[in-house]
Amino acid sequence: MPSMLVESDKITGLLQKIAETASQTDDDKTFPKESFNWLANAGLLGITLTEPLGTDQLLQMLKQIGAANLAVGRVYEGHINALNLIDLYATSEQKGVWKADVIEHSRLFSVWNTQAADGVKIHVIGNGRYRLEGCKTFCSGANWIQRPLVTGELMGADRRGWQMCIIPTERVKAIPQDDQFWQPLGMRASVSYKLDFTGVELDESDLLGQPGDYYKQPYFSGGAIRFAAVQLGGAEALVEAVRAYLDSLKRTDDAFQRMRLAEMTWLVESGNHWLNAAGTKTDQWLNDRKETDKIVTYANMARTAIEEICLRVMPLAERSVGARGLMRPLPFERIHRDLTFYLRQPAPDATVLDIGRYVAESQVSVHELWR
Structure with missing residues (x-):
């Protein structure tokens, strides 16, 4: 059953406010700070820490936030991802500190793993101290994130590998950000800049887990269902925008428009079934x-199916609204841009190949694969 918090009138009103103000932050250099203040005041920054949410409930909540504003949904999903990694790999003492950051101080977390040739290295400098060197790209939320989870190559003599750390931004040197890196088609308000962490110094208590934990399965690939949920929210928002636009033109009685509305609706609803099934089966x-392999493969299927659903909904929505509907200030143009950009997630072809590998190597019937 859906969470009472997610279904409450309070949250419905909050999501409506986020949607109504989305156009005000549709800019490469404007972060939707007010939306995250509202999320914090509603208790949603720490909901996974305070409520026993099933994964299916979490996915439906991510979808609703994505429907209100995909850029907000993207940053919020990164926050939830970081809290999940803390739950998996932090010590009891670390969990207490980072929980207080969220519950008492409304601090935003995120996960920044993507990098280019100048990626992050974590150098041991002695006495339990570490110094970072290098950059991360696509840092969603940029310097508006107070607790970024950053990965890098740990260069210690007795401990090496891909290491997670969480940076207490108010206690380290200023982190330069390159906002010229971020000139995207859509998702502008996610302000996913390039940041240079060179010279940032951390303590042992800022390191999360052990080298290699970040890529452990099924948590790494299985987490794809979260961004897929946000994406499905974008498709749902498109359908809602189409319906509102047609209603304003008094075109909802047109037979061809009703056919397109019908197809878009069953596509989005099929995505809901994927989310619910993926959430329930994951738990x-x-x-x-x-x-582990089954969780990863099912998440890959849900991610791929929802991408295809979104790609089918978008041209149907375009045909429904025509050129006039693609003009600002109507919301359709922004949602379409944001969803187009956000759908471009890493390794889609490898994801499909991995599904095929699992099915080909399975020793049970297709009927029994997902039972």
Whole structure:
């Protein structure tokens, strides 16, 4: 059943405010700070820390926030991702500190893993101290994030590998950001700049988990269902925008428009079934560590299916609204740009190949694959 918090009138009103103000932050250098203040005041920054949400409930909440504003949904999903990694790999003491950051101080977390040739290295400098060198790209939220989870190559003599760390931004040197890097088609308000962490110094308590934990399965690939949920929210918002536009023109009785509305609606609803199934099955299979490959494969299927759903909804919506509907200040143009950009996630072809590998190597019937 849906979370009572997610379904409450309070949250419905909050999402409406986020949607109504989305156009005000549709800019490469403007972060939707007010939206995150509202999310914090509603208790949504720490909801996974304070409520026993099932994964299916979390996915539906991510979808609703994505429907209100995809850029807000993207940053919020990164926040939830960081909290999930903390739950998996932090010590009890670290969990207490970082929980207080969220609950008491409304600090935003995120996960920044993407980098180019000048990526991050973490150097051991002695006495439990570490110094960072290098940059990350696509840092969603940029310097508006107070607790970024940054990955890098740990260069210690007795401990090496891909290491997570969480940077207490108010206690380190200023982190330069390159906002010229960020000139995207859409998702402008996610302000995903390039940041240079060279010279940032951390303590042992700022390191999260052990080298290699970040890429552990099923948590790494299985997390794709979260961004897929936000994407589906964008498709749902497109359908809502189409319906509102047609209603304003008194065109909802047109037979061809009704056919397109019907197809878009069943496509989005099929995405809801994917989210609910992926969430329920993930929670079920996580209790059996033998099911790691199954969780990853099902998440890959849900991610791929929702991408295809969005790609089918978008041209149907375009035909429905025509050229006039693609003009600002109507919301359709912004949502379409944001969703187009956000759908471009890493390694889509490898994801499909991995699904095929799992099915080809399975020793059970297709009927039994996902039971």
